[in-house]
Amino acid sequence: MKKISVLVVDDSMVSRAVIKAALSGTNFEICDYAENGMEAIEKYGALQPEVVTMDMNLPDANGIECSKMILAMNPAAKIIMISAMKDHNLIAQGRSVGICSFLQKPVKTQDLLDTIWLVCQKDSCNVKSLQDFYVKPFAKGLRKGLFSLAGLESKVHTEVNKEAFVEIDGIAVIIGLTGDPVGRAILHMDTDAMQKFSESMLNKTMGEELAAEAVTASVEEAANIIIGRGVSLINDVFKDKEMRITPPGTICGHKIRIANAKVLSFNIVAMTRLGEFKLNIGFAEGD
């Protein structure tokens, strides 16, 4: 199997050693190191590595400027920024020049390997950046929303949806996402989880009668709050995007399939004591 070449740009000997240790014995091979921006640009041009790890503070430039010059040479360059700081401002700036992913020092070996692997996949820069910047806020919105609305603790797991559809059995609340990127979010759960969630949200005890309409309305409201929270988190970072949500549309029934046509979507699953709450976030694929 062909090894994947990595150029490590970092002025710290310790950081270079950490990355070297993390990649030793893997399918990733460090082709060279660069200690400053000028060297990074020269070595990128000469070696054409598949992936670059980039430090933020270099003696002669910052990592974003250096990445910008590399991306000018090759717009498809896959750059992972590894820096001591990882704040909204830095991410927004880095993303605007085309950096794929961001990791914070000290970087965990597994995180580094996963990230390099992900950015090496086809169209992965896009997938990885959507996941980092647009899906994670929804995962956070789901976890916090379930807790604040119904006191539910949850374990949240996110993955790229590889199925051609999202299977619904119970209820699905679909909320459109407008702005940049355009998409849609679907909060769905089975009937049992829906009923229990609604009871918990409306403070009803088991067995107390709850009208079907109230159950649906509470799930719609929850979807609105959870998805709205995710969008607010995104807008906080990307102040120029101005994403908005549309009113909810709700689907109830069994064995319904919502097609994944023309969207790249992600499944976020929150496991709770009342059952699984699933959020599918889909973004329109370019033509």
Added chain:
Amino acid sequence: MDAKLVNPFIDAFTAIMPQIGFQDIKRTGITVKERSVESLGVTVLVGFTKAIKGNVAYNMSEDTAKFIASTMMMGMPVASLDDMAQSAISEMSNMLTANAATNLVAMGYETDISTPSISVGETFVVKISSENYLSVRMDLCGHTVEIDIAVQ
């Protein structure tokens, strides 16, 4: 909801469908409905927001969806509602709603639309509004497409 907001959707349908291969288009009915729409088998939901907010649902049977997909693909036979057929239906819904949004802008309502969501199933209901909504039935070469429009 204001009935005049329905016209941009009907106009979009009558303007766009001939461009993608459908010649015989008639409006056969318009009714006020409340609560949920019973899906005819395939329901595409598109949300919109900005100056006006709401949802539009394009509701049709699976046979009609296959007929539309086939016509859009220059008469290519469509045996099942596969990925390609779903893409065609998604594309149609996107074109229709984008055109309706342009018509709404011309009326002074700035509107942004979401990505279409196509749902397929034997029996399910779709709720697009907690209040009344308008349902327009269009005849498309002998097939029925129901357009349900809810504006908040």
